[in-house]
Amino acid sequence: MTQTTTLTFDQAGFDSFLAAQSEPDWLTQLRRDAWQHFEKMGWPERRHEEWIRTDIRAFQLGKFGIPATESRDAPTKAQLREGVELGGSIETVDSYVVGETLDEELAAKGVVFGSLSRMCAEHPELVRPHLFTAFDPDYDKFAALHAAFWSGGQFLYVPRGVVLDKPLHIGSMMTDGGTDTTHTLIVLEDGAEATVLHESNGVGEQSKGLHVGAVEVIQKANSHLRYVNLQEWGYGTYQFAHQKALVGKDSTLQWTIAAMGSLLSKVNQSVDLVGPGADSQVNGVLFTEGRQHLAYHTLQHHRAPSCHSDFLYKSAQQDKSRTVWRGMIKVDPIAQKTDGYQRNDNLVLSESSRADSIPGLEIEADDVRCTHGSTTAKVDEEQIFYAQCRGFTRKEATRMIVSGFFQQIFDRITIESVRDALGAAIARQVREYE
Numbered sequence: 521m522t523q524t525t526t527l528t529f530d531q532a533g534f535d536s537f538l539a540a541q542s543e544p545d546w547l548t549q550l551r552r553d554a555w556q557h558f559e560k561m562g563w564p565e566r567r568h569e570e571w572i573r574t575d576i577r578a579f580q581l582g583k584f585g586i587p588a589t590e591s592r593d594a595p596t597k598a599q600l601r602e603g604v605e606l607g608g609s610i611e612t613v614d615s616y617v618v619g620e621t622l623d624e625e626l627a628a629k630g631v632v633f634g635s636l637s638r639m640c641a642e643h644p645e646l647v648r649p650h651l652f653t654a655f656d657p658d659y660d661k662f663a664a665l666h667a668a669f670w671s672g673g674q675f676l677y678v679p680r681g682v683v684l685d686k687p688l689h690i691g692s693m694m695t696d697g698g699t700d701t702t703h704t705l706i707v708l709e710d711g712a713e714a715t716v717l718h719e720s721n722g723v724g725e726q727s728k729g730l731h732v733g734a735v736e737v738i739q740k741a742n743s744h745l746r747y748v749n750l751q752e753w754g755y756g757t758y759q760f761a762h763q764k765a766l767v768g769k770d771s772t773l774q775w776t777i778a779a780m781g782s783l784l785s786k787v788n789q790s791v792d793l794v795g796p797g798a799d800s801q802v803n804g805v806l807f808t809e810g811r812q813h814l815a816y817h818t819l820q821h822h823r824a825p826s827c828h829s830d831f832l833y834k835s836a837q838q839d840k841s842r843t844v845w846r847g848m849i850k851v852d853p854i855a856q857k858t859d860g861y862q863r864n865d866n867l868v869l870s871e872s873s874r875a876d877s878i879p880g881l882e883i884e885a886d887d888v889r890c891t892h893g894s895t896t897a898k899v900d901e902e903q904i905f906y907a908q909c910r911g912f913t914r915k916e917a918t919r920m921i922v923s924g925f926f927q928q929i930f931d932r933i934t935i936e937s938v939r940d941a942l943g944a945a946i947a948r949q950v951r952e953y954e
Contacts, residue, residue, distance in 0.1 A: 542641070544644055666760075689717045722753045754781060773791065805929055816844070834925065
């Protein structure tokens with residue numbers, strides 16, 4: 521495996537990383553605090569409920585180098601932006617920002633979109649009040665590592681009442697053996713609207729690497745965001761990520777996640793409804809093969825009254841792969857009139873694959889409606905038989921059935937390029953069903 525640098529995640533590597541940065545003192549202090557916490561923390565306990573289904577004993581942090589400090593060459597993969605007129609884009613390779621664009625019209629309205637590292641110096645008045653307000657650097661050892669070593673990153677700020685008619689695109693590439701620690705921070709002021717298309721790719725299908733990342737979404741009152749995140753890291757990549765949104769009063773969030781890549785992923789995704797009338801819809805697609813292991817832990821945290829949340833995750837597993845979905849709806853005592861829904865459906869495509877599904881409720885209010893559900897099944901042989909009777913091959917029949925399984929997710933997505941990209945990605949992975 522080719523590392524992007526010989527410096528690793530130790531004290532010498534941290535000192536060298538800090539020395540290479542040109543950033544405000546307040547940010548350097550945040551990094552120093554995070555590194556101190558990282559060194560004091562232990563690795564996740566094997567028997568801890570959050571990690572009992574995800575074995576990371578084969579993971580060795582010392583095999584990976586700290587993020588790149590210089591530009592890297594890598595081909596771009598822009599599935600989500602095909603046929604889409606964009607308002608701006610940010611491209612990164614191994615955390616290093618290699619390209620930024622933003623329409624002059626949007627910039628004139630006060631929209632800020634570009635490298636988070638650069639914005640910390642140029643717009644501290646916008647970044648500092650929001651950075652690490654949703655993301656918790658002390659959540660676990662991986663969160664602390666990210667807080668200490670995040671690099672490059674992306675920042676979007678949409679001022680009060682500004683509506684972005686064109687989507688913005690974020691592309692993250694990782695070279696073979698590379699490291700990505702990007703931090704994405706999205707801030708929408710009162711009445712603002714935006715669509716963000718974010719895709720992460722490995723340079724090759726089997727490429728190795730490490731992603732220790734975070735996403736923070738902060739929505740003020742009556743703001744509206746559509747956020748799409750497509751993950752297709754190489755099949756040798758380890759991913760550890762924390763993704764969290766704070767949704768304000770009468771705001772709406774549609775968050776679509778699709779995970780097809782990586783060797784092992786452990787992602788914590790949380791949506792906190794912090795203002796009355798907040799509404800969130802999360803659509804998740806997981807598709808695994810080989811020996812992939814994807815674990816998504818989701819939280820719908822109702823912290824204010826009269827809010828609505830709807831989480832739907834659909835997963836399909838091939839070969840000896842495994843998915844883990846652990847969802848929780850948490851309702852605080854103040855959050856009366858809550859309407860929460862979560863569901864996870866699994867389609868097991870081989871005798872050796874596995875799907876773990878653990879929905880949960882933690883309700884402390886008495887005037888709520890919260891429901892959850894989970895299903896796991898195999899492809900129906902009768903459906904394959906009848907399709908073959910109509911001239912389809914077994915592989916074609918299987919592809920149609922799998923596509924139909926995910927159709928409920930596709931129907932929720934209002935962006936045509938996203939529907940097409942997800943459909944194509946799933947079709948590429950469906951093989952002969954044994």
